[in-house]
Amino acid sequence: MDQQRLDSYQWGASFNEHVLHKTILVGDSGVGKTSLLVQFDQGKFIPGSFSATVGIGFTNKVVTVDGVRVKLQIWDTAGQERFRSVTHAYYRDAQALLLLYDITNKSSFDNIRAWLTEIHEYAQRDVVIMLLGNKADVSSERVIRSEDGETLAREYGVPFMETSAKTGMNVELAFLAIAKELKYRALWQPDGPSFQIRDFVESQKKRPSCCSVL
Numbered sequence: 155m156d157q158q159r160l161d162s163y164q165w166g167a168s169f170n171e172h173v174l175h176k177t178i179l180v181g182d183s184g185v186g187k188t189s190l191l192v193q194f195d196q197g198k199f200i201p202g203s204f205s206a207t208v209g210i211g212f213t214n215k216v217v218t219v220d221g222v223r224v225k226l227q228i229w230d231t232a233g234q235e236r237f238r239s240v241t242h243a244y245y246r247d248a249q250a251l252l253l254l255y256d257i258t259n260k261s262s263f264d265n266i267r268a269w270l271t272e273i274h275e276y277a278q279r280d281v282v283i284m285l286l287g288n289k290a291d292v293s294s295e296r297v298i299r300s301e302d303g304e305t306l307a308r309e310y311g312v313p314f315m316e317t318s319a320k321t322g323m324n325v326e327l328a329f330l331a332i333a334k335e336l337k338y339r340a341l342w343q344p345d346g347p348s349f350q351i352r353d354f355v356e357s358q359k360k361r362p363s364c365c366s367v368l
Protein backbone atom coordinates (compact mmCIF):
# COMPACT_ATOMS: atom_id res chain seq x y z
CA MET A 155 0.00 0.00 0.00
CA ASP A 156 1.27 3.45 -0.98
CA GLN A 157 2.24 5.13 2.35
CA GLN A 158 1.25 8.61 1.16
CA ARG A 159 -2.21 7.41 0.23
CA LEU A 160 -2.56 5.64 3.58
CA ASP A 161 -1.38 8.71 5.52
CA SER A 162 -3.75 10.98 3.67
CA TYR A 163 -6.59 8.57 4.43
CA GLN A 164 -5.73 8.28 8.12
CA TRP A 165 -4.63 11.81 8.89
CA GLY A 166 -6.10 13.87 6.06
CA ALA A 167 -8.41 16.80 6.66
CA SER A 168 -11.74 15.70 8.01
CA PHE A 169 -13.66 17.67 5.40
CA ASN A 170 -12.25 15.42 2.71
CA GLU A 171 -15.11 13.11 1.82
CA HIS A 172 -12.68 10.26 1.16
CA VAL A 173 -11.47 10.20 4.74
CA LEU A 174 -14.65 10.94 6.70
CA HIS A 175 -17.22 8.25 6.24
CA LYS A 176 -20.78 9.36 6.78
CA THR A 177 -22.81 6.65 8.46
CA ILE A 178 -26.48 6.95 9.38
CA LEU A 179 -28.62 5.15 11.94
CA VAL A 180 -32.20 4.63 10.79
CA GLY A 181 -35.27 2.71 11.91
CA ASP A 182 -38.56 3.23 13.74
CA SER A 183 -38.80 5.47 16.76
CA GLY A 184 -37.79 3.66 19.96
CA VAL A 185 -35.75 0.84 18.41
CA GLY A 186 -32.60 2.11 20.15
CA LYS A 187 -30.64 4.17 17.61
CA THR A 188 -29.54 6.84 20.11
CA SER A 189 -28.79 4.19 22.75
CA LEU A 190 -26.66 2.20 20.30
CA LEU A 191 -24.63 5.27 19.41
CA VAL A 192 -24.17 6.25 23.08
CA GLN A 193 -23.04 2.71 23.89
CA PHE A 194 -20.55 2.75 21.01
CA ASP A 195 -19.28 6.25 21.74
CA GLN A 196 -19.26 6.28 25.53
CA GLY A 197 -19.56 2.62 26.49
CA LYS A 198 -22.65 3.21 28.59
CA PHE A 199 -26.39 2.71 28.59
CA ILE A 200 -28.72 5.24 30.13
CA PRO A 201 -31.84 3.37 31.26
CA GLY A 202 -35.12 5.04 32.04
CA SER A 203 -37.58 7.15 30.22
CA PHE A 204 -37.41 7.31 26.47
CA SER A 205 -36.94 10.73 24.92
CA ALA A 206 -37.37 10.66 21.16
CA THR A 207 -34.68 12.25 18.99
CA VAL A 208 -35.78 15.49 17.39
CA GLY A 209 -34.31 16.02 13.94
CA ILE A 210 -30.76 14.80 13.52
CA GLY A 211 -27.28 15.06 15.05
CA PHE A 212 -23.88 13.45 14.63
CA THR A 213 -20.90 12.05 16.53
CA ASN A 214 -17.40 11.68 15.09
CA LYS A 215 -15.62 8.50 16.00
CA VAL A 216 -12.30 6.98 14.97
CA VAL A 217 -12.22 3.19 14.64
CA THR A 218 -8.85 1.48 14.29
CA VAL A 219 -9.05 -1.23 11.67
CA ASP A 220 -5.97 -3.42 11.20
CA GLY A 221 -3.82 -0.57 12.51
CA VAL A 222 -5.42 2.07 10.25
CA ARG A 223 -7.52 4.96 11.56
CA VAL A 224 -10.97 4.98 9.98
CA LYS A 225 -13.03 8.10 10.65
CA LEU A 226 -16.75 7.67 10.95
CA GLN A 227 -19.23 10.51 11.20
CA ILE A 228 -22.26 8.80 12.66
CA TRP A 229 -25.62 10.50 12.25
CA ASP A 230 -28.45 9.66 14.62
CA THR A 231 -31.82 10.32 13.00
CA ALA A 232 -35.29 10.69 14.47
CA GLY A 233 -37.42 7.63 13.77
CA GLN A 234 -40.70 9.49 14.04
CA GLU A 235 -42.65 9.86 10.81
CA ARG A 236 -42.90 13.65 11.11
CA PHE A 237 -39.11 14.01 10.73
CA ARG A 238 -38.85 11.68 7.73
CA SER A 239 -38.49 14.39 5.08
CA VAL A 240 -35.62 15.94 7.06
CA THR A 241 -33.72 12.68 7.31
CA HIS A 242 -34.19 11.78 3.64
CA ALA A 243 -31.99 14.74 2.75
CA TYR A 244 -29.11 13.14 4.63
CA TYR A 245 -29.29 9.78 2.87
CA ARG A 246 -27.72 11.05 -0.32
CA ASP A 247 -24.20 11.55 1.12
CA ALA A 248 -24.29 8.48 3.34
CA GLN A 249 -21.71 5.80 2.71
CA ALA A 250 -23.23 3.42 5.24
CA LEU A 251 -26.62 2.89 6.87
CA LEU A 252 -27.31 0.89 10.00
CA LEU A 253 -30.96 -0.11 9.85
CA LEU A 254 -32.41 -1.12 13.22
CA TYR A 255 -35.50 -2.90 14.42
CA ASP A 256 -36.43 -3.93 17.95
CA ILE A 257 -36.71 -7.71 18.51
CA THR A 258 -39.55 -7.06 21.00
CA ASN A 259 -41.58 -4.94 18.57
CA LYS A 260 -43.14 -6.65 15.54
CA SER A 261 -44.14 -3.52 13.69
CA SER A 262 -40.56 -2.20 13.82
CA PHE A 263 -39.53 -5.41 12.03
CA ASP A 264 -42.43 -5.30 9.56
CA ASN A 265 -41.44 -1.73 8.68
CA ILE A 266 -37.93 -2.76 7.62
CA ARG A 267 -39.11 -3.36 4.04
CA ALA A 268 -40.50 0.17 3.87
CA TRP A 269 -37.22 1.53 5.25
CA LEU A 270 -35.29 -0.38 2.59
CA THR A 271 -37.57 1.01 -0.11
CA GLU A 272 -36.85 4.53 1.14
CA ILE A 273 -33.14 3.83 1.34
CA HIS A 274 -33.11 2.58 -2.24
CA GLU A 275 -35.02 5.66 -3.31
CA TYR A 276 -32.90 8.31 -1.55
CA ALA A 277 -29.47 6.83 -0.83
CA GLN A 278 -26.58 6.13 -3.19
CA ARG A 279 -26.83 2.86 -5.04
CA ASP A 280 -23.66 1.42 -3.47
CA VAL A 281 -24.38 2.48 0.13
CA VAL A 282 -23.32 -0.16 2.68
CA ILE A 283 -26.39 -1.39 4.57
CA MET A 284 -26.41 -3.47 7.75
CA LEU A 285 -29.55 -4.81 9.44
CA LEU A 286 -29.52 -4.89 13.25
CA GLY A 287 -32.07 -6.56 15.54
CA ASN A 288 -31.62 -4.53 18.73
CA LYS A 289 -32.67 -5.14 22.38
CA ALA A 290 -31.43 -8.74 22.21
CA ASP A 291 -31.04 -8.64 26.01
CA VAL A 292 -34.83 -8.57 26.49
CA SER A 293 -35.30 -12.27 25.75
CA SER A 294 -38.55 -12.59 27.72
CA GLU A 295 -40.29 -10.12 25.39
CA ARG A 296 -38.79 -11.33 22.13
CA VAL A 297 -41.32 -11.55 19.27
CA ILE A 298 -38.92 -11.66 16.31
CA ARG A 299 -36.74 -14.75 16.05
CA SER A 300 -33.13 -14.34 15.07
CA GLU A 301 -33.81 -16.58 12.03
CA ASP A 302 -36.43 -14.10 10.79
CA GLY A 303 -33.83 -11.33 10.82
CA GLU A 304 -31.37 -13.61 9.02
CA THR A 305 -33.93 -14.52 6.36
CA LEU A 306 -34.90 -10.92 5.68
CA ALA A 307 -31.25 -9.84 5.51
CA ARG A 308 -30.44 -12.66 3.09
CA GLU A 309 -33.35 -11.64 0.88
CA TYR A 310 -31.88 -8.14 0.55
CA GLY A 311 -28.26 -9.30 0.46
CA VAL A 312 -27.23 -7.34 3.54
CA PRO A 313 -25.29 -8.43 6.65
CA PHE A 314 -27.25 -8.97 9.86
CA MET A 315 -26.64 -9.29 13.55
CA GLU A 316 -28.54 -8.90 16.79
CA THR A 317 -27.30 -6.23 19.18
CA SER A 318 -27.98 -4.89 22.64
CA ALA A 319 -27.35 -1.23 23.34
CA LYS A 320 -27.87 -2.16 27.00
CA THR A 321 -25.21 -4.88 27.39
CA GLY A 322 -23.05 -3.73 24.48
CA MET A 323 -23.45 -7.07 22.72
CA ASN A 324 -22.18 -6.80 19.12
CA VAL A 325 -22.25 -2.99 19.20
CA GLU A 326 -18.53 -2.60 18.47
CA LEU A 327 -18.66 -5.43 15.98
CA ALA A 328 -21.40 -3.68 13.97
CA PHE A 329 -19.38 -0.47 13.64
CA LEU A 330 -16.12 -2.35 13.11
CA ALA A 331 -17.64 -4.28 10.20
CA ILE A 332 -18.89 -1.04 8.64
CA ALA A 333 -15.51 0.64 9.15
CA LYS A 334 -13.69 -2.33 7.61
CA GLU A 335 -15.88 -2.25 4.53
CA LEU A 336 -15.52 1.53 4.09
CA LYS A 337 -11.74 1.35 4.52
CA TYR A 338 -11.59 -1.50 2.03
CA ARG A 339 -13.51 0.52 -0.53
CA ALA A 340 -11.54 3.73 0.08
CA LEU A 341 -8.13 2.07 -0.17
CA TRP A 342 -9.02 -0.59 -2.69
CA GLN A 343 -6.24 -1.70 -4.99
CA PRO A 344 -6.48 -4.31 -7.72
CA ASP A 345 -3.82 -6.61 -6.30
CA GLY A 346 -4.89 -6.24 -2.64
CA PRO A 347 -6.77 -8.79 -0.56
CA SER A 348 -10.53 -8.88 -1.02
CA PHE A 349 -13.05 -8.25 1.76
CA GLN A 350 -16.72 -9.22 2.01
CA ILE A 351 -18.63 -7.62 4.86
CA ARG A 352 -21.20 -10.43 5.04
CA ASP A 353 -18.51 -13.10 5.29
CA PHE A 354 -16.71 -11.06 7.96
CA VAL A 355 -19.88 -10.65 10.04
CA GLU A 356 -20.76 -14.33 9.74
CA SER A 357 -17.25 -15.40 10.77
CA GLN A 358 -17.29 -13.10 13.79
CA LYS A 359 -20.77 -14.23 14.87
CA LYS A 360 -19.53 -17.84 14.91
CA ARG A 361 -16.75 -16.99 17.36
CA PRO A 362 -17.76 -18.25 20.83
CA SER A 363 -16.74 -15.01 22.54
CA CYS A 364 -18.69 -12.89 20.09
CA CYS A 365 -22.33 -12.98 21.02
CA SER A 366 -22.93 -13.70 24.66
CA VAL A 367 -25.36 -11.39 26.43
CA LEU A 368 -23.58 -10.00 29.48
Ligand SMILES: Nc1nc2c(ncn2[C@@H]2O[C@H](COP(=O)(O)OP(=O)(O)OP(=O)(O)O)[C@@H](O)[C@H]2O)c(=O)[nH]1
Nearest residue numbers: 183184185186187188189206207233289318319320
Ligand atom coordinates in the same frame (compact mmCIF):
# COMPACT_ATOMS: atom_id res chain seq x y z
N1 LIG B 1 -33.37 -3.32 27.22
C1 LIG B 1 -32.96 -2.51 26.23
N2 LIG B 1 -33.51 -1.30 26.09
C2 LIG B 1 -33.07 -0.51 25.08
C3 LIG B 1 -32.05 -0.93 24.18
N3 LIG B 1 -31.84 0.06 23.28
C4 LIG B 1 -32.66 1.05 23.63
N4 LIG B 1 -33.40 0.73 24.70
C5 LIG B 1 -34.45 1.54 25.33
O1 LIG B 1 -35.44 1.81 24.34
C6 LIG B 1 -35.93 3.16 24.45
C7 LIG B 1 -35.73 3.90 23.13
O2 LIG B 1 -34.34 4.02 22.87
P1 LIG B 1 -33.73 5.19 21.96
O3 LIG B 1 -32.28 4.92 21.83
O4 LIG B 1 -34.13 6.53 22.47
O5 LIG B 1 -34.51 4.91 20.58
P2 LIG B 1 -34.39 5.68 19.18
O6 LIG B 1 -34.43 4.65 18.12
O7 LIG B 1 -33.21 6.58 19.18
O8 LIG B 1 -35.74 6.54 19.11
P3 LIG B 1 -36.06 7.89 18.22
O9 LIG B 1 -35.07 8.90 18.68
O10 LIG B 1 -37.47 8.29 18.54
O11 LIG B 1 -35.93 7.53 16.78
C8 LIG B 1 -35.17 3.79 25.63
O12 LIG B 1 -35.99 3.67 26.79
C9 LIG B 1 -33.93 2.92 25.76
O13 LIG B 1 -33.44 2.90 27.09
C10 LIG B 1 -31.50 -2.24 24.35
O14 LIG B 1 -30.63 -2.72 23.60
N5 LIG B 1 -32.00 -2.99 25.40
